[in-house]
Amino acid sequence: EVQLLESGGGLVQPGGSLRLSCAASGFTFSNYAMNWVRQAPGKGLEWVSSLGGGGSIFYADSVKGRFTISRDNSKNTLFLQMNSLRAEDTAVYYCVKARGLERSSYYFDSWGQGTLVTVSS
Amino acid sequence: QSVLTQPPSASGTPGQTVTISCSGSSSNIGSTTVNWYQQLPGTAPKLLIYSNNQRPSGVPDRFSGSKSGTSASLAISGLQSEDEADYSCSTWDSSLNGWVFGGGTKLTVL
Numbered sequence: 001e002v003q004l005l006e007s008g009g010g011l012v013q014p015g016g017s018l019r020l021s022c023a024a025s026g027f028t029f030s031n032y033a034m035n036w037v038r039q040a041p042g043k044g045l046e047w048v049s050s051l052g053g054g055g056s057i058f059y060a061d062s063v064k065g066r067f068t069i070s071r072d073n074s075k076n077t078l079f080l081q082m083n084s085l086r087a088e089d090t091a092v093y094y095c096v097k098a099r100g101l102e103r104s105s106y107y108f109d110s111w112g113q114g115t116l117v118t119v120s121s
Numbered sequence: 122q123s124v125l126t127q128p129p130s131a132s133g134t135p136g137q138t139v140t141i142s143c144s145g146s147s148s149n150i151g152s153t154t155v156n157w158y159q160q161l162p163g164t165a166p167k168l169l170i171y172s173n174n175q176r177p178s179g180v181p182d183r184f185s186g187s188k189s190g191t192s193a194s195l196a197i198s199g200l201q202s203e204d205e206a207d208y209s210c211s212t213w214d215s216s217l218n219g220w221v222f223g224g225g226t227k228l229t230v231l
Contacts, residue, residue, distance in 0.1 A: 035220075044123060044222055044223065044225040045160075045209050046222065047219055047220040047221065047222065058219050059219070061217070061219075104152070105153055105172065105213070106213065107168060107211075108220075109168050109171070109177065110168075111167065113165050114165055
């Protein structure tokens, strides 16, 4: 059974930094593209970043230059380093496993329970 | 403003069929497959439909998806109270080089 367990969320001041982690189990972690998707309170889902099994990286324009995605395949762990945080980054951040034949047809088949990031003074 | 457009709400009575639309453009829905996610209250999203019309194991066949041109639809037949949830469409956008979601549709079972 696939399990994705996020950690590292919390309250941070505007301009501050936070590092999210996602511990994965139940599948061959290195073979799959992993993603972060967030959901602001009362709002819809927003894709944040993706890191492919081969190392390809993508970011949403809203976080480009501020967030960095990385992974440690030896520890089956995905990370999201978030710098220069803004109030609009306040959201539940989900760790999400992707599946599909090619990137343009990927679908998000497993989701973690999410970790809440609150950016406020 | 979401790249994919969904109605904010939908409703139906038990047993009815409800359809939720998702409208996009040639750079997203028009050029690749669409996926749908169900989010029950207070829980994480769950994959409901992938590749336009495929159901993951465990998803009842009451749920079906379709795509035509730059639009997609999710149909729920034999509506049940436990179907009350938020439903979101998603796909890859080649112009944005990333995945996009609809704003979500809150389904109420009356």
